[in-house]
Amino acid sequence: xxALIVRRLTPTALAETVLGPEVExxxxxxxxxxxxxxxxxxxxxxxxxxDAWSVESAGRPPAPFRWSPVTARRRxxxxxxxxLATGARSIRxxxxxxxxxxxxxxxxxxxGAGSLGAWLAARDPAELAVVRAAAADWATTxxxxxxxIQGDWHVARADAYYDVERARTTLRARQDIIVGPHEAVVRVxxxxxxxxxxxxxxxxxxxxxFASDDGRAPRRYVGVWPDAxxxxxxxxxxxxxRAGARDLVRTAVVQRQxxxxxxxx
Amino acid sequence: xxxxxxxxxxxxxEALRGDPSRRPxxxxxxxxxxxxxxxxxxxxxxxxxxxxxxxxxxxxxxxGGADVVDINRATYGRLRGTLVAQxxxxxxxxxxxxxxxxxAVRAWQIDGPSAELAAAFTVLDDDSRSRLATDVxxxxxxxxxxxxxxxxxxxxxxxxxxxxxxxxxxxxxxxVVDLVVGxxxxxxxxxxxxxxxxxxxxxxxxxALRFHALTHTLRTSxxxxxAATFSTATGELASCEVDYALLDRAVRELLDTIGARWTP
Numbered sequence: 001x002x003a004l005i006v007r008r009l010t011p012t013a014l015a016e017t018v019l020g021p022e023v024e025x026x027x028x029x030x031x032x033x034x035x036x037x038x039x040x041x042x043x044x045x046x047x048x049x050x051d052a053w054s055v056e057s058a059g060r061p062p063a064p065f066r067w068s069p070v071t072a073r074r075r076x077x078x079x080x081x082x083x084l085a086t087g088a089r090s091i092r093x094x095x096x097x098x099x100x101x102x103x104x105x106x107x108x109x110x111x112g113a114g115s116l117g118a119w120l121a122a123r124d125p126a127e128l129a130v131v132r133a134a135a136a137d138w139a140t141t142x143x144x145x146x147x148x149i150q151g152d153w154h155v156a157r158a159d160a161y162y163d164v165e166r167a168r169t170t171l172r173a174r175q176d177i178i179v180g181p182h183e184a185v186v187r188v189x190x191x192x193x194x195x196x197x198x199x200x201x202x203x204x205x206x207x208x209x210f211a212s213d214d215g216r217a218p219r220r221y222v223g224v225w226p227d228a229x230x231x232x233x234x235x236x237x238x239x240x241x242r243a244g245a246r247d248l249v250r251t252a253v254v255q256r257q258x259x260x261x262x263x264x265x
Numbered sequence: 266x267x268x269x270x271x272x273x274x275x276x277x278x279e280a281l282r283g284d285p286s287r288r289p290x291x292x293x294x295x296x297x298x299x300x301x302x303x304x305x306x307x308x309x310x311x312x313x314x315x316x317x318x319x320x321x322x323x324x325x326x327x328x329g330g331a332d333v334v335d336i337n338r339a340t341y342g343r344l345r346g347t348l349v350a351q352x353x354x355x356x357x358x359x360x361x362x363x364x365x366x367x368x369a370v371r372a373w374q375i376d377g378p379s380a381e382l383a384a385a386f387t388v389l390d391d392d393s394r395s396r397l398a399t400d401v402x403x404x405x406x407x408x409x410x411x412x413x414x415x416x417x418x419x420x421x422x423x424x425x426x427x428x429x430x431x432x433x434x435x436x437x438x439x440x441v442v443d444l445v446v447g448x449x450x451x452x453x454x455x456x457x458x459x460x461x462x463x464x465x466x467x468x469x470x471x472x473a474l475r476f477h478a479l480t481h482t483l484r485t486s487x488x489x490x491x492a493a494t495f496s497t498a499t500g501e502l503a504s505c506e507v508d509y510a511l512l513d514r515a516v517r518e519l520l521d522t523i524g525a526r527w528t529p
Contacts, residue, residue: 008296008486009485009486010450010485010486010487011450012450068375068376068377069375069376069377070376070377089417090417090418091417092358092359092417093417123375124371125360125362125368126355126360126362126367126368126369126371126372127371127372127375129354129355129358129359129360129368129372130351130354130355130358130372130375130376131375132358133354133355133357133358133423134376136358137422137423137424137425140420140421140422141422144420144448144449144450147450148450190426191428192428192429192430227426227427227428227484228427228428228429228430228484229427229429229483229484229485229486
């Protein structure tokens with residue numbers, strides 16, 4: 001398993017870190033079958049979703065999700081940056097356009113009751129202003145950090161999801177910036193990296209690799225924590241993929257034990 | 266010492282940004298030196314001993330604000346400060362509410378208030394709530410005179426958080442700066458930190474300002490151009506250029522604070 005790279009976060013450091021080693025790691029159908037068999041061995045009567053956060057928190061159930069400026073900012077910010085790339089005059093305008101579109105979709109009944117659009121549509125102007133500010137701040141930070149990245153990169157349209165075949169399991173990889181077709185994936189988080197930031201990144205690496213059509217792993221997976229001024233990265237090697245897959249399966253085991261204990265109580 | 270000037274009714278941010286052609290080159294070397302001095306100082310305090318939980322240090326600890334004995338007064342002050350901080354976000358985002366107090370409360374509540382402050386707000390009696398509303402409205406008036414929506418190119422960010430670990434994780438520095446203006450990684454230093462306080466400007470606000478400059482430098486590895494505090498109580502603006510002397514003093518103040526609070 002290759003070592004974690006930990007660096008002070010600057011645009012230059014990020015631009016250098018996304019340039020991973022010239023190795024190509026590909027997962028085959030045999031790997032997919034093995035992963036599915038491992039998850040199927042951890043029987044479950046309900047669908048499980050596993051991601052970096054569940055690995056880092058050892059399968060602890062998350063608090064019930066609710067929309068807030070903090071939970072909405074990433075999606076709005078990424079959308080604003082995509083709009084900026086396609087002609088929006090400023091980040092703030094990009095955020096406004098995205099909010100307007102989501103609210104319009106909600107008004108036309110094209111979004112569900114728990115969707116971001118429906119939540120935004122129910123906000124008063126002061127609340128909406130805070131959401132706009134939070135999203136614009138997040139987008140400004142992301143735009144500045146990515147400013148030194150060379151070559152072909154874009155803001156991810158969505159996180160990567162991989163449904164493990166006949167195992168009632170979905171893996172999710174958080175991704176914000178994608179460099180090249182398979183060069184690097186950057187994901188940005190608030191707060192500071194936890195002691196298990198490495199296993200979290202490996203879990204993201206596994207989900208992103210298995211979710212890609214051709215099974216090629218990104219050469220680098222980079223976690224960025226602007227609040228802490230740090231970045232943590234790892235190489236897309238087979239060793240890291242194996243370690244990440246083991247962590248995900250272990251998390252499924254722990255999660256199942258928690259469910260069984262809760263059901264028994 | 267920061268220079269104190271009475272804020273004119275022009276834009277606060279415009280005044281603080283100053284003339285872009287006179288900015289010094291960005292200082293990328295100081296942050297590493299400060300980290301080394303801090304780590305050496307921490308080792309002298311801790312002698313390599315660890316703690317069961319990290320010692321969390323914020324601007325209140327450095328300024329002595331965390332040692333205020335009157336808990337009711339401290340909570341009232343924090344509530345007022347929190348609501349005014351929300352107004353800063355709203356004004357910079359270009360939203361000018363007719364009822365600033367109501368808008369600030371709504372913005373605060375949706376932003377996920379701390380359980381402690383939310384509980385304190387809920388149990389306020391009618392008199393205290395009216396007093397808080399009058400107080401916040403007065404501060405909002407002062408703020409509205411000088412704070413306008415900033416141009417998009419200025420890269421304004423509000424409520425910028427910092428959370429840094431030092432001494433192998435035994436110390437956590439936490440900080441929130443109300444406004445950060447400017448692009449952090451340019452050839453010239455261009456970032457201005459603005460702290461908005463509801464207290465009059467004094468020794469405490471100066472120490473907080475130095476703490477903000479230090480945490481920003483450690484987080485971004487680049488020294489900001491300027492740090493400033495705007496008092497909504499008096500309309501005064503205290504501003505200073507961030508240089509090595511200021512950051513060195515901030516390091517010494519931080520080490521003194523940690524030394525006074527350190528227990529293995």
